[in-house]
Amino acid sequence: MPKRGRDDERDDGVSGERNDGEHDEDEALRDTLLEAVNASVEVAQRRGEAQSLPQLRFTPVMSYVQRLLAEATAAAAKVTAEAAAYMAEAEEIRRVVEQDRLALEAEKASMEEVHTFQTTKIILSVGGHRFETSRQTLTSVSGTYLASMFSGRFLLTPDAEGVYFIDRDGAHFRHILNFLRDPVEKYKLNANLNEGHREELMVELEYFGLLDRMLPYRAQERVGQSLLQRACLDGTRRALETAVAQARVLVFELGSTTPFLRERFQDLRWVITERVVNGSPVWGADGNTMFMYCTMKKRMMISAESHCAAGRDCGGIYNLTQTADVAAPTELPSDEWVSSPLTTLASQYASAHLACPGWYRVPEMRITAVHGLDDVEPAMAAALRQLAALA
Numbered sequence: 383m384p385k386r387g388r389d390d391e392r393d394d395g396v397s398g399e400r401n402d403g404e405h406d407e408d409e410a411l412r413d414t415l416l417e418a419v420n421a422s423v424e425v426a427q428r429r430g431e432a433q434s435l436p437q438l439r440f441t442p443v444m445s446y447v448q449r450l451l452a453e454a455t456a457a458a459a460k461v462t463a464e465a466a467a468y469m470a471e472a473e474e475i476r477r478v479v480e481q482d483r484l485a486l487e488a489e490k491a492s493m494e495e496v497h498t499f500q501t502t503k504i505i506l507s508v509g510g511h512r513f514e515t516s517r518q519t520l521t522s523v524s525g526t527y528l529a530s531m532f533s534g535r536f537l538l539t540p541d542a543e544g545v546y547f548i549d550r551d552g553a554h555f556r557h558i559l560n561f562l563r564d565p566v567e568k569y570k571l572n573a574n575l576n577e578g579h580r581e582e583l584m585v586e587l588e589y590f591g592l593l594d595r596m597l598p599y600r601a602q603e604r605v606g607q608s609l610l611q612r613a614c615l616d617g618t619r620r621a622l623e624t625a626v627a628q629a630r631v632l633v634f635e636l637g638s639t640t641p642f643l644r645e646r647f648q649d650l651r652w653v654i655t656e657r658v659v660n661g662s663p664v665w666g667a668d669g670n671t672m673f674m675y676c677t678m679k680k681r682m683m684i685s686a687e688s689h690c691a692a693g694r695d696c697g698g699i700y701n702l703t704q705t706a707d708v709a710a711p712t713e714l715p716s717d718e719w720v721s722s723p724l725t726t727l728a729s730q731y732a733s734a735h736l737a738c739p740g741w742y743r744v745p746e747m748r749i750t751a752v753h754g755l756d757d758v759e760p761a762m763a764a765a766l767r768q769l770a771a772l773a
Contacts, residue, residue, distance in 0.1 A: 504532065505545045511552025512545075519562050526591040528562070550590075554583045561596050571596065577760055599753045602632040605654050606754065607761040609663065614768055622769045627709035628654070628663060629762060630754035634711060636674075639746040643721065647684075647699065651752065652711075659693045662705060672698075674711065680704040682714060698722055699744065712749045719747040 502517035520528045587593040606629035613625035637649040657664040662676035673690040685697025702718040720741040755762045
């Protein structure tokens with residue numbers, strides 16, 4: 383074994399102790415410097431002095447991170463914008479596809495209807511008049527003679543040419559077919575028909591079970607004609623103007639556009655009746671539970687049967703304007719209707735519209751004409767000619 387020297391012994395002891403101490407000192411110094419740097423960075427950030435950081439060792443790293451964040455934010459915004467554009471484009475495509483689908487379904491339904499008409503073609507001979515139609519048209523209104531005849535419940539045998547014979551007046555049957563072909567709302571009987579033809583048509587309509595459906599206001603039209611005929615006999619301008627105005631509103635709807643009135647008074651349909659009270663016609667509401675009539679004070683009142691029969695100034699709603707100044711309900715001022723507290727819907731509306739003691743103004747009341755005689759109707763045309771002659 384070699385012999386160790388003095389220098390070797392010194393290195394093993396003293397040198398080892400010095401190396402450990404120096405290592406500890408280096409770590410302490412590094413930690414101190416790192417804390418100082420971090421503290422400087424934090425102070426600079428708090429003071430808003432980020433622009434003064436270039437001299438720090440960590441500035442390149444921070445700039446790189448900030449640049450990455452900015453690029454990521456821009457990329458995210460671009461992706462979001464592109465996604466929104468794709469969604470809008472997809473929604474537009476969906477809308478177009480849905481529109482095309484609905485159009486295709488409508489066309490398909492139309493073609494199916496045409497096919498139905500073609501496969502259910504019916505040839506009729508009504509009093510010697512030939513008509514070509516479809517089973518669907520003839521059965522479109524239930525409860526009628528034709529709907530029962532071609533319902534399939536009864537055995538029908540056409541002639542050798544495939545024609546079904548109906549022993550009725552064929553001159554007016556086209557009006558019946560035109561009514562059956564279109565919805566009730568679209569059909570309107572030609573006003574140029576003279577009274578004789580109308581009477582003949584009414585006989586046919588009653589036979590086929592369509593009188594009340596094709597001419598739902600025939601009774602009211604008769605009242606209007608009677609008013610016009612009496613006015614023509616009177617011959618005065620006032621009588622003619624009043625009758626003409628009343629005959630043009632044989633049926634009307636009345637109501638308020640505010641929730642002032644109780645529901646049973648809202649949007650009621652009123653039809654003229656044959657009754658006359660205090661020299662003026664009486665209009666009855668649907669079901670004839672209430673009536674609009676002229677009171678003894680010449681004001682239009684809405685009340686029950688008992689008050690109407692006596693023509694009393696007592697009821698739920700009336701107009702402040704005297705009927706001497708107007709000819710028909712539609713000419714009554716819309717802002718002159720008043721109601722009793724028992725009729726109003728809520729007290730908060732009544733308190734704000736006091737018209738006179740015990741009565742409250744009904745705001746935004748309106749009357750809309752629904753049906754009346756046309757100017758070309760014979761009785762109306764005669765009254766208008768006589769009225770023009772007085773000018």
